[in-house]
Amino acid sequence: MRVTAARFETASGKPGQEPPAGLPEVAIAGRSNVGKSSFINAFLARRGLARTSRTPGRTRQINFFVVNERFRVVDLPGYGFAVGPERERLDWGPLIETYLRDRATLRGVVVLIDARRGLGGEEIELLGFLAEHERPALLVATKIDKLGRGAATTTLRKLAGAAGRAVPVVGFSAKSGDGRDAVWRHLGGWVDDAATGGHKDART
Ligand code: GDP
Numbered sequence: 001m002r003v004t005a006a007r008f009e010t011a012s013g014k015p016g017q018e019p020p021a022g023l024p025e026v027a028i029a030g031r032s033n034v035g036k037s038s039f040i041n042a043f044l045a046r047r048g049l050a051r052t053s054r055t056p057g058r059t060r061q062i063n064f065f066v067v068n069e070r071f072r073v074v075d076l077p078g079y080g081f082a083v084g085p086e087r088e089r090l091d092w093g094p095l096i097e098t099y100l101r102d103r104a105t106l107r108g109v110v111v112l113i114d115a116r117r118g119l120g121g122e123e124i125e126l127l128g129f130l131a132e133h134e135r136p137a138l139l140v141a142t143k144i145d146k147l148g149r150g151a152a153t154t155t156l157r158k159l160a161g162a163a164g165r166a167v168p169v170v171g172f173s174a175k176s177g178d179g180r181d182a183v184w185r186h187l188g189g190w191v192d193d194a195a196t197g198g199h200k201d202a203r204t
Contacts, residue, residue, distance in 0.1 A: 001188050004068055006044045011061040015098040019064055021105040024191050025072040029096075029126060030112030032078030035142035038174035039112060040065075040075060043183050050075060062099060071191045074099075074106075101133050107190040108136040110183070115141035115155055115171060119162050127167060137167045138186045144171035144178055 012018045030036045040050035044067060063075040076096055100109065109130055113123055123139075130137045141159060144152050152171055160169045168186060172179035 001068070001184060001191075003044050003046065006046045006049055006065055006067045006073075008049070009064040009066050009072070011063045012099075013061040013095070015095060018062065018099065018103070019072075021103065023066065023070065023072050023105065024107045025064075025074050025103065025105050026107060026187050026190055027074040027076055027100070027109045028112065029076045029109055030078060030142075031120075031122060034078070034112045034114050035174060036075065036078060036112055039110075039140065039142060039172060040073060042172075042174035042177065043180055043187075044073065062095065071107075072105075097129070100129065100135060106135065108138065108187070110138045110140055110187070112140050112142050113159075115144045115147055115152065118155070119159065124162075127163065131166065136190060138183070139163045139167050139169045140179070140183060141169065141171045143173065143175075145173040145175045 010019050028036060028040060030039075037050035041047055044065075049065065050063075060077050062077065065073040065075065067073055076099070100106065111123055111126055111130075113119060127137055127139070139159060141155060144155075147155060156169055156171050163169055170179045170182045170186070172183060
């Protein structure tokens with residue numbers, strides 16, 4: 001799919017503030033500093049687009065982007081760091097959990113991990129949560145350019161073993177563009193499935 005248009009739509013800081021469900025959605029999750037903004041900008045080929053979600057006050061919100069007026073990319077707040085006012089921390093779990101569990105138009109979730117770190121407890125928990133709620137997931141190992149070719153292959157093989165057969169694994173580099181096509185193949189499948197009435201029954 002060629003991205004001809006991508007725009008920031010809105011942000012949600014509380015369950016219920018999401019835009020009305022309509023277009024199919026692909027959510028992107030990952031701990032802070034994993035390379036989430038770089039990933040979104042690189043796969044949409046839009047420099048600076050995801051910067052919107054990093055402006056003060058937005059990092060703890062769910063940010064919605066519309067791509068080609070055809071589907072939404074949903075930038076989930078970074079997890080895995082207990083900073084920020086307590087109130088915001090308390091809001092974080094329910095906000096994301098509610099979205100991932102209940103969103104009728106959510107077609108799949110990209111879980112980002114740093115290729116050099118591997119799967120942590122939070123990612124394992126998240127993948128388990130997604131499996132439990134029958135949400136398709138794609139595991140993307142970011143900054144793969146930081147590993148040599150041999151190490152990258154070993155890492156991806158290990159991750160595939162840890163993630164299980166239901167979760168494909170892709171190595172990605174925002175720097176070199178590696179993995180972009182593979183990511184699009186998976187995301188395109190989710191979005192097209194949705195457009196054609198898809199593999200997943202509509203939820204309420
Ligand atoms: P976010 O906090 O998850 O949105 O992470 P950013 O996209 O801001 O990236 C965090 C840091 O990792 C920045 O210094 C980026 O330049 C760097 N980074 C992100 N993606 C890549 C990549 O594919 N390769 C390399 N070498 N560095 C990356």
